[in-house]
Amino acid sequence: MIFLAIVTFLAFIYLTYKNPLLALMALCALLPTYLLRFEIFMIPGTILEVIIWAIFFGWFFSLLWKRRVGEDLKILKKRLQFIKWPLAIFFITSIIAIFVSPEKLSALGVWRAYFLESIITFLLLLAIIKNKNDFKKIIFGLSIPALYISLYAIAQRFFGAPIPYPWQNELRITSIFEYPNAVGLFLAPIIILMLGQLNKTIKQKNKKTIIYYLLVIILSVAAIIFAKSDGAIFSVIGAGILFILLNLFFNKKYKSGVVILLLVLLAGGLLFSVLEMAQEKIMLQDWSGFVRLTIWGETWNMLHNNWFFGAGLAGYQTAIVPFHESRDWMEIFLYPHNIILNFWSELGLIGLASFLWLLEKFGKVCYASIKSSPLWKRALNSPLRTGTSEYFKYSPRGVRGDLIFIITAICAMS
Numbered sequence: 001m002i003f004l005a006i007v008t009f010l011a012f013i014y015l016t017y018k019n020p021l022l023a024l025m026a027l028c029a030l031l032p033t034y035l036l037r038f039e040i041f042m043i044p045g046t047i048l049e050v051i052i053w054a055i056f057f058g059w060f061f062s063l064l065w066k067r068r069v070g071e072d073l074k075i076l077k078k079r080l081q082f083i084k085w086p087l088a089i090f091f092i093t094s095i096i097a098i099f100v101s102p103e104k105l106s107a108l109g110v111w112r113a114y115f116l117e118s119i120i121t122f123l124l125l126l127a128i129i130k131n132k133n134d135f136k137k138i139i140f141g142l143s144i145p146a147l148y149i150s151l152y153a154i155a156q157r158f159f160g161a162p163i164p165y166p167w168q169n170e171l172r173i174t175s176i177f178e179y180p181n182a183v184g185l186f187l188a189p190i191i192i193l194m195l196g197q198l199n200k201t202i203k204q205k206n207k208k209t210i211i212y213y214l215l216v217i218i219l220s221v222a223a224i225i226f227a228k229s230d231g232a233i234f235s236v237i238g239a240g241i242l243f244i245l246l247n248l249f250f251n252k253k254y255k256s257g258v259v260i261l262l263l264v265l266l267a268g269g270l271l272f273s274v275l276e277m278a279q280e281k282i283m284l285q286d287w288s289g290f291v292r293l294t295i296w297g298e299t300w301n302m303l304h305n306n307w308f309f310g311a312g313l314a315g316y317q318t319a320i321v322p323f324h325e326s327r328d329w330m331e332i333f334l335y336p337h338n339i340i341l342n343f344w345s346e347l348g349l350i351g352l353a354s355f356l357w358l359l360e361k362f363g364k365v366c367y368a369s370i371k372s373s374p375l376w377k378r379a380l381n382s383p384l385r386t387g388t389s390e391y392f393k394y395s396p397r398g399v400r401g402d403l404i405f406i407i408t409a410i411c412a413m414s
Contacts, residue, residue, distance in 0.1 A: 001038035001047075008047055009054045016058025017065075020128045021137060023055050027121070028141030032149065032176055032186070034113075044109065052117050055124055076127040082365060086357035091119060093351035094313065100348065101312025102319070110313045139197050143216045146190045149175045150219035153183060157226045173226045184232025187220045192239045194220070199243075230288075291330065292337050298323045299336040299345060310348040319345070 016023040033047035063072055080087070094115040101107035129138065153175040155161035164174055172180040198213040224232045301323045303310065311319035317332050324332055335342050343352040 001036065002040060004036075005038055005040075005045070005047060005050045009050050012051050012054035013058040013061075016055045017062045020055070020059050020062065021134055023058065024125065024128055025137050025141035027051050027055060028138060029144040031142075031145050035176065046113075049113065049117055052121055052124075056120055059124060059128065072127050075130075076123065079126045080123075083358065083361050086354050086361055087119070089354040090347075090351065090358060091115065093347045093354055097310070097313040097315075097347050097351065099312070100309045101315035103312075103314045107313035107315065136197070139193060142190050143194060143213065146187055146194070146220050147216050149183065149186060150216070150223040152176055153223035153226055154219065170228070171226075172228050173223065175223060175227075180227040181229045181231070183227040184224045184229025187224055188229075188232040188235050191217055191220045191224075191236050195239065195243050294326050294330065295333060295336050296338055296341060298325065299338070299341045303341070303344060306345075308349050310345045310351070313346055316345050 012023055012026070015026065030051060031048065033051065034049070036047040038045055038047075062068075094111055098104065098107045098111050125138070129135065152161065153173045156163050156173040156175065157171070162168075163171070164178060167174055167180055173183065174180050175183050177183060177186070194213050194217050198210065198217065201209045201213055221236060224236065298320060299316075302320050306319060316335055320332055336345060340352065343355045347355070
């Protein structure tokens with residue numbers, strides 16, 4: 001694996017020097033390589049981290065060699081105007097959280113992988129992407145892992161590809177991941193992005209591209225269903241409904257087709273069954289909801305004693321022990337499964353505030369895009385907010401944050 005890491009690093013430095021946009025496309029296509037792990041001098045790493053650092057160094061050295069430092073940094077500075085202060089505070093609180101944590105080494109690893117490298121990825125996207133054609137290429141790059149992850153999921157469901165223990169008994173597919181929910185966490189934001197791109201491609205009447213994106217969407221939705229990932233399913237359904245309504249609102253020629261579709265769904269009883277399932281999940285009436293309420297209660301009690309700094313990065317599992325009253329029947333989870341409690345417990349109160357500020361800035365950018373953009377961007381950005389909120393709500397630290405930073409960058413520059 002170390003040999004692969006070295007070869008990958010050198011290859012991506014060369015690729016970035018020659019064509020930084022192509023290197024970013026390859027990064028998008030290889031996002032799941034965070035699953036390929038290795039150690040150098042007792043320091044753990046992943047192939048994805050190697051790719052990120054190779055692109056960063058390759059991009060920086062190419063700027064120095066081609067004497068374009070001022071030009072590219074000027075573009076980056078301009079694009080960071082809308083988000084620089086909340087992002088800076090968010091980053092600073094992540095550093096403080098390392099020292100707050102009772103598990104310093106683990107905290108340093110979490111910070112490097114989920115804060116430093118994710119933000120570097122975000123900055124590289126802002127600096128390298130120049131125009132709308134570049135956007136299309138990045139979106140195409142994201143469709144590639146969605147395709148191969150979905151195909152392997154289909155192989156698990158229908159063609160006997162192995163499913164890891166204990167998920168084979170429930171026939172919940174995991175694709176290349178270790179657990180089913182990771183499939184939904186990875187694919188849901190990409191599906192929503194593909195919907196917007198498909199809508200634009202239909203307008204351009206490019207048949208091959210239409211078929212490709214439609215295939216990616218169908219296979220990805222099927223993979224999420226077979227993974228039985230409730231959060232991802234609801235986020236995609238919500239985004240799909242919003243997508244339809246936006247088409248209805250902004251383009252009257254869709255009106256009759258949308259009405260017929262809604263009538264068919266209603267007549268088939270699908271709408272009622274989905275609403276009933278959604279109500280059970282939203283009102284936390286099932287077993288999963290009871291577990292979440294228990295976790296939240298214990299986390300709230302823990303935060304009473306650590307209300308300002310929280311537990312620090314990777315410190316939740318240690319800090320929650322004295323408050324874990326359900327130890328007889330429930331394990332201690334990696335994080336509290338709640339967007340507010342997640343960031344509060346990991347980054348403290350100021351870190352949570354900076355995260356909410358980031359979301360507010362992101363919402364403003366999406367709203368501005370909705371007001372000024374053609375239909376396909378309106379239909380892209382509004383559902384995307386639904387999908388990203390679901391991603392942040394359910395995403396554990398087992399799934400890298402690079403994907404959401406990539407999608408955020410796409411919205412920020414659109």
